[in-house]
Amino acid sequence: MKKSGVPFLSSIIILALFGVQGTPVMRHGRCSCINPGQGTIHWQSLKELKQIAPSPSCGKTEIIAAMKNGDQLCLDPDSAAVKKLVKEWEKQISQKKKQKKGKKYQKTKKILRASSSKEDYIRDHFTNKYF
Numbered sequence: 558m559k560k561s562g563v564p565f566l567s568s569i570i571i572l573a574l575f576g577v578q579g580t581p582v583m584r585h586g587r588c589s590c591i592n593p594g595q596g597t598i599h600w601q602s603l604k605e606l607k608q609i610a611p612s613p614s615c616g617k618t619e620i621i622a623a624m625k626n627g628d629q630l631c632l633d634p635d636s637a638a639v640k641k642l643v644k645e646w647e648k649q650i651s652q653k654k655k656q657k658k659g660k661k662y663q664k665t666k667k668i669l670r671a672s673s674s675k676e677d678y679i680r681d682h683f684t685n686k687y688f
Contacts, residue, residue: 588615590631597638600645
Protein backbone atom coordinates (compact mmCIF):
# COMPACT_ATOMS: atom_id res chain seq x y z
CA MET A 558 0.00 0.00 0.00
CA LYS A 559 1.24 3.49 -0.75
CA LYS A 560 2.32 5.79 2.07
CA SER A 561 -0.44 8.28 1.24
CA GLY A 562 -3.09 5.54 1.50
CA VAL A 563 -2.30 4.61 5.11
CA PRO A 564 -3.26 7.98 6.70
CA PHE A 565 -6.35 8.16 4.53
CA LEU A 566 -7.50 4.68 5.51
CA SER A 567 -6.79 5.25 9.21
CA SER A 568 -8.74 8.53 9.18
CA ILE A 569 -11.74 6.77 7.58
CA ILE A 570 -11.64 4.09 10.29
CA ILE A 571 -11.44 6.70 13.07
CA LEU A 572 -14.38 8.66 11.62
CA ALA A 573 -16.44 5.48 11.35
CA LEU A 574 -15.74 4.61 14.99
CA PHE A 575 -16.80 8.08 16.16
CA GLY A 576 -19.94 7.84 14.04
CA VAL A 577 -20.95 4.52 15.59
CA GLN A 578 -20.27 5.77 19.11
CA GLY A 579 -22.46 8.85 18.68
CA THR A 580 -25.56 7.06 17.37
CA PRO A 581 -28.50 7.69 19.70
CA VAL A 582 -30.59 4.72 20.85
CA MET A 583 -33.67 6.76 21.80
CA ARG A 584 -36.70 7.42 19.63
CA HIS A 585 -36.54 11.14 18.89
CA GLY A 586 -36.07 11.93 22.60
CA ARG A 587 -39.78 12.20 23.46
CA CYS A 588 -43.09 10.34 23.61
CA SER A 589 -45.00 9.74 20.40
CA CYS A 590 -48.40 10.23 22.06
CA ILE A 591 -48.78 13.50 23.94
CA ASN A 592 -52.56 13.43 24.54
CA PRO A 593 -54.06 9.96 24.10
CA GLY A 594 -57.68 10.03 22.96
CA GLN A 595 -60.54 8.98 25.20
CA GLY A 596 -62.84 7.80 22.38
CA THR A 597 -63.57 4.20 21.50
CA ILE A 598 -63.00 2.58 18.14
CA HIS A 599 -64.11 -0.74 16.70
CA TRP A 600 -61.44 -3.38 16.06
CA GLN A 601 -62.74 -4.00 12.52
CA SER A 602 -61.79 -0.45 11.50
CA LEU A 603 -58.15 -1.06 12.53
CA LYS A 604 -55.40 -1.65 10.03
CA GLU A 605 -52.63 -2.02 12.63
CA LEU A 606 -52.20 -1.64 16.36
CA LYS A 607 -48.75 -0.75 17.73
CA GLN A 608 -47.81 -1.08 21.37
CA ILE A 609 -44.68 0.82 22.35
CA ALA A 610 -43.11 -0.17 25.68
CA PRO A 611 -41.71 2.42 28.10
CA SER A 612 -38.17 3.56 27.33
CA PRO A 613 -35.63 6.06 28.69
CA SER A 614 -37.03 8.72 26.35
CA CYS A 615 -40.67 8.08 27.31
CA GLY A 616 -41.64 6.51 30.61
CA LYS A 617 -45.16 5.42 29.65
CA THR A 618 -46.67 2.69 27.48
CA GLU A 619 -48.04 4.03 24.20
CA ILE A 620 -50.66 2.47 21.94
CA ILE A 621 -51.00 3.82 18.40
CA ALA A 622 -53.92 2.69 16.25
CA ALA A 623 -53.54 2.94 12.47
CA MET A 624 -57.00 3.04 10.92
CA LYS A 625 -58.06 1.63 7.54
CA ASN A 626 -58.91 5.16 6.37
CA GLY A 627 -55.29 6.26 6.99
CA ASP A 628 -55.76 8.08 10.31
CA GLN A 629 -53.54 7.39 13.31
CA LEU A 630 -54.85 7.69 16.84
CA CYS A 631 -53.14 7.52 20.21
CA LEU A 632 -55.09 5.45 22.71
CA ASP A 633 -55.00 5.49 26.51
CA PRO A 634 -53.39 2.19 27.61
CA ASP A 635 -55.07 2.39 31.06
CA SER A 636 -58.60 2.57 29.62
CA ALA A 637 -60.76 -0.57 30.00
CA ALA A 638 -62.11 -0.14 26.45
CA VAL A 639 -58.58 0.02 25.02
CA LYS A 640 -57.50 -3.06 26.98
CA LYS A 641 -60.50 -4.91 25.55
CA LEU A 642 -59.63 -3.66 22.05
CA VAL A 643 -56.03 -4.89 22.39
CA LYS A 644 -57.22 -8.35 23.49
CA GLU A 645 -59.67 -8.56 20.57
CA TRP A 646 -56.97 -7.43 18.12
CA GLU A 647 -54.50 -10.02 19.40
CA LYS A 648 -57.20 -12.69 19.15
CA GLN A 649 -57.90 -11.77 15.51
CA ILE A 650 -54.19 -11.79 14.64
CA SER A 651 -53.67 -15.23 16.20
CA GLN A 652 -56.69 -16.61 14.30
CA LYS A 653 -55.31 -15.27 11.00
CA LYS A 654 -51.96 -16.91 11.71
CA LYS A 655 -53.67 -20.25 12.42
CA GLN A 656 -55.67 -19.99 9.18
CA LYS A 657 -52.53 -19.30 7.15
CA LYS A 658 -50.76 -22.22 8.81
CA GLY A 659 -53.70 -24.51 7.98
CA LYS A 660 -53.73 -23.41 4.32
CA LYS A 661 -50.03 -24.19 3.98
CA TYR A 662 -50.63 -27.67 5.36
CA GLN A 663 -53.54 -28.30 2.96
CA LYS A 664 -51.49 -27.24 -0.07
CA THR A 665 -48.62 -29.50 0.95
CA LYS A 666 -51.00 -32.40 1.47
CA LYS A 667 -52.50 -31.98 -2.04
CA ILE A 668 -49.06 -31.89 -3.61
CA LEU A 669 -48.07 -35.08 -1.81
CA ARG A 670 -51.19 -36.86 -3.07
CA ALA A 671 -50.50 -35.81 -6.64
CA SER A 672 -46.88 -36.92 -6.49
CA SER A 673 -47.73 -40.30 -4.94
CA SER A 674 -50.30 -41.07 -7.66
CA LYS A 675 -47.76 -40.03 -10.29
CA GLU A 676 -45.22 -42.40 -8.76
CA ASP A 677 -47.80 -45.20 -8.79
CA TYR A 678 -48.52 -44.54 -12.47
CA ILE A 679 -44.81 -44.63 -13.36
CA ARG A 680 -44.26 -47.80 -11.34
CA ASP A 681 -47.25 -49.55 -12.92
CA HIS A 682 -46.60 -48.56 -16.55
CA PHE A 683 -42.87 -48.13 -17.00
CA THR A 684 -41.17 -50.74 -14.86
CA ASN A 685 -39.68 -53.71 -16.62
CA LYS A 686 -41.39 -56.79 -15.24
CA TYR A 687 -39.01 -59.24 -16.95
CA PHE A 688 -35.87 -58.47 -14.96
